[in-house]
Amino acid sequence: MAFCSASQDIVIDAYRRESLADDEQGLGASLYVNGYRVGMLLSSGGGLILADFVPFSAVYWTMAAAMLPGLITTLFCVEPPVPAGTPRTLRDAVVQPFVEYFSRQDAGLILLFVLLYKVGEMMSSQMTTPFYLDLAFTKTEIGTVVKLFGFWATVIGGLLGGVLILRLGLYRSLWTFGVLQAIGLIGFVILARLGHSLPGLALAVSSENLFSGMATTAYVAFMANLTNKKFTATQYALLSSLMGIPRVIVNTPTGYLAEWLGWEGFFLFCMLSTIPGLWLLTRFRSWMEAEREMAAKANGG
Numbered sequence: 001m002a003f004c005s006a007s008q009d010i011v012i013d014a015y016r017r018e019s020l021a022d023d024e025q026g027l028g029a030s031l032y033v034n035g036y037r038v039g040m041l042l043s044s045g046g047g048l049i050l051a052d053f054v055p056f057s058a059v060y061w062t063m064a065a066a067m068l069p070g071l072i073t074t075l076f077c078v079e080p081p082v083p084a085g086t087p088r089t090l091r092d093a094v095v096q097p098f099v100e101y102f103s104r105q106d107a108g109l110i111l112l113f114v115l116l117y118k119v120g121e122m123m124s125s126q127m128t129t130p131f132y133l134d135l136a137f138t139k140t141e142i143g144t145v146v147k148l149f150g151f152w153a154t155v156i157g158g159l160l161g162g163v164l165i166l167r168l169g170l171y172r173s174l175w176t177f178g179v180l181q182a183i184g185l186i187g188f189v190i191l192a193r194l195g196h197s198l199p200g201l202a203l204a205v206s207s208e209n210l211f212s213g214m215a216t217t218a219y220v221a222f223m224a225n226l227t228n229k230k231f232t233a234t235q236y237a238l239l240s241s242l243m244g245i246p247r248v249i250v251n252t253p254t255g256y257l258a259e260w261l262g263w264e265g266f267f268l269f270c271m272l273s274t275i276p277g278l279w280l281l282t283r284f285r286s287w288m289e290a291e292r293e294m295a296a297k298a299n300g301g
Helices: 002-020 022-051 058-068 068-076 090-103 107-116 120-136 139-168 168-185 186-194 198-226 231-251 256-273 275-282 285-298
Strands: none
Touching: 002 022, 002 198, 002 285, 022 058, 022 139, 022 168, 022 198, 058 068, 058 256, 090 107, 107 231, 120 139, 120 168, 120 186, 120 198, 120 256, 139 168, 139 198, 168 186, 168 275, 168 285, 186 198, 186 256, 198 231, 231 275, 256 285
16 A cells, blocks of 8 residues: 555656646645645544444445546546657666756755755654643644644645745745744744643644645645656655655654753754755755746746
């Protein structure tokens, strides 16, 4: 299941990259990410509710049937134009994408940026549930607020981010949303001082998820724009695989950090952890804005 799911994700990412123009990648990413989140919500929460009434075998048959609209839609999709120089051999499809990527300006710094841009948000999200429980919120209160306020704030943030990318451009969006993502963590610092406060919990969850949704949309669009349309699947696989590394490595010591720094200190540390990624972003300004101007001229703007 995991192997097939990961392979499907890469094909979908490659299709989105090849089907949309560069200035459409932000909105395309927001719709893709939000669709994924809605599907996860329905399959997790909806699946558990359904399991109270029917056996789990029936639940999984229902989930399999829910895949049919996507399969039928795929049959009606049009294959994007094949760019010149598309690999014709297995070696060209596997080796050449890496050679092409690492021959670019700032290739190593870009990979480091992919690793660091969302590291503060990843660390904080790892410890939010223990944080809520430590403030004596009940599981019902956590579930209700996170699902009701957090989920919809994330969806709105993703859509808002996609629209704003069209207006601001990708570089300014990455910078603005990254700063807002860091500012959103202040809500947890305030909540740590307030203690058990449902309005404070709702505000912290909503602001953090709203800004995180915006940053994620820009982040996904940035990775899509980095791929060469001749090698979309292989290069996107490289970048998206790197995206998951901080979640595994950096999240490991978060419990020790929270115990050592206290909750306020921990979330302030997560805020500061966003600075290296934002600093690296300034190194890409010249060529990112040059690419935007070239795309605008090509589109008659």
